[in-house]
Amino acid sequence: MERLVIVTGANSGIGLALCERLLTEDTGVHLCLACRNMQRAEAARSALQASHPGAHVDLLQLDVGSVQSVLTAAQELRARYSKVDFLYLNAGIMPNPQVDFKALFKGLFSRNVIHMFATAEGLLTQQDRVNSDGLQEVFTTNLFGHFLLIRELEPLLCQSDHTSSVIWTSSSNARRSAFSLEDIQHKEGKEPYSSSKYASDLLSLALNQHMNNQGLYSSVVCPGMVMTNLTYGILPPFFWTLIMPIMWLIRLFTNTFTITPFNGAEALHWLFLQKPQSLDPRSKYHSLTSGLGKNYTQPRKMDVDDLMSKTLYLDLIELEKEVRRDL
Numbered sequence: 001m002e003r004l005v006i007v008t009g010a011n012s013g014i015g016l017a018l019c020e021r022l023l024t025e026d027t028g029v030h031l032c033l034a035c036r037n038m039q040r041a042e043a044a045r046s047a048l049q050a051s052h053p054g055a056h057v058d059l060l061q062l063d064v065g066s067v068q069s070v071l072t073a074a075q076e077l078r079a080r081y082s083k084v085d086f087l088y089l090n091a092g093i094m095p096n097p098q099v100d101f102k103a104l105f106k107g108l109f110s111r112n113v114i115h116m117f118a119t120a121e122g123l124l125t126q127q128d129r130v131n132s133d134g135l136q137e138v139f140t141t142n143l144f145g146h147f148l149l150i151r152e153l154e155p156l157l158c159q160s161d162h163t164s165s166v167i168w169t170s171s172s173n174a175r176r177s178a179f180s181l182e183d184i185q186h187k188e189g190k191e192p193y194s195s196s197k198y199a200s201d202l203l204s205l206a207l208n209q210h211m212n213n214q215g216l217y218s219s220v221v222c223p224g225m226v227m228t229n230l231t232y233g234i235l236p237p238f239f240w241t242l243i244m245p246i247m248w249l250i251r252l253f254t255n256t257f258t259i260t261p262f263n264g265a266e267a268l269h270w271l272f273l274q275k276p277q278s279l280d281p282r283s284k285y286h287s288l289t290s291g292l293g294k295n296y297t298q299p300r301k302m303d304v305d306d307l308m309s310k311t312l313y314l315d316l317i318e319l320e321k322e323v324r325r326d327l
């Protein structure tokens with residue numbers, strides 16, 4: 001039987017590579033590319049269908065950074081489909097990133113150099129802004145819009161006769177110290193990306209605790225450090241080209257430098273092949289690539305606790321009520 005797979009942010013990078021891999025490596029996949037820009041979505045569908053003639057690929061207009069767009073898209077999905085098997089919550093942004101070159105240089109000569117390259121801890125800040133819903137943009141795009149989508153799609157995700165999986169593209173940059181329950185949108189700090197990714201780790205745990213009994217399972221993935229539009233926004237493209245040999249060299253010391261979107265999609269694809277009941281709700285599934293270029297998936301325990309995750313879940317439900325009231 002065909003399995004319906006929805007991928008947000010499917011028109012480029014890791015999302016597009018995942019779609020390509022699903023069509024190449026699996027049969028009976030019905031894809032729905034949920035993208036904010038329909039021109040880019042069309043281009044992605046054409047590319048997928050050029051390499052997989054006859055592939056079942058639908059498009060959906062979805063801006064996860066806009067409450068109204070999420071509600072409209074969810075309504076459209078409920079009208080189109082009777083169930084969803086996999087929902088990849090992959091769309092994400094890192095606006096106006098700034099690299100702390102002083103910290104980078106210092107880190108190069110410290111014992112933490114591998115950790116620094118794997119997580120970017122202490123290296124990156126971003127400048128966020130408030131969107132037209134009055135919410136922080138990074139929080140809404142990377143977390144809240146996706147949360148709202150899950151809530152809206154419950155009738156398609158939670159059905160007595162089948163299980164469904166929601167899979168978050170989180171990051172090794174997710175860090176507890178960047179997140180605060182007093183400021184879940186990260187209005188105050190300078191690491192909204194790290195905060196939003198840590199929040200997705202917490203939320204995934206809460207979703208499992210609240211919804212496994214309804215057949216919905218949530219997992220978290222880290223794709224590693226991948227060259228995509230997101231990373232090309234951090235340093236100028238010519239600089240990345242210049243340091244590419246160094247990047248391949250770094251891979252000899254840290255398997256988190258997956259570099260290509262194909263490699264980065266490894267854990268996302270691996271999860272497609274697993275029974276959701278067999279997965280660990282407290283682990284993040286990492287795409288890793290060895291120095292010799294071998295791809296594999298490895299679960300690593302997340303730094304999350306039950307009370308924090310439950311509190312965040314309840315805060316998000318409250319926020320959802322507020323935004324619905326304001327519509």
Ligand SMILES: NC(=O)C1=CN([C@@H]2O[C@H](COP(=O)(O)OP(=O)(O)OC[C@H]3O[C@@H](n4cnc5c(N)ncnc54)[C@H](OP(=O)(O)O)[C@@H]3O)[C@@H](O)[C@H]2O)C=CC1
Nearest residue numbers: 009012013014036063064065091092171225226228229230
């Ligand atoms: N690259 C890396 O090293 C890492 C990436 N990640 C995560 O991987 C995910 C995919 O990013 P990646 O492939 O790297 O980067 P890309 O920029 O290539 O892909 C991001 C995708 O998200 C879409 N998107 C952004 N904002 C919205 C929105 N408001 N509504 C709908 N779609 C949106 C983009 O669409 P559009 O083309 O319209 O901008 C694009 O399709 C992100 O969540 C990112 O945080 C995690 C760890 C490492």
Ligand SMILES: CC(C)CCC[C@@H](C)[C@H]1CC[C@H]2C3=C(CC[C@]12C)[C@@]1(C)CCC(=O)C[C@@H]1CC3
Nearest residue numbers: 099116117118119120123171172173225243246
């Ligand atoms: C390769 C080096 C000589 C110079 C690159 C330094 C930094 C720009 C990068 C080192 C670690 C990288 C990293 C990311 C972005 C680029 C680095 C900071 C991410 C934050 C990208 C998005 C993520 O979600 C996680 C990545 C962790 C590692």
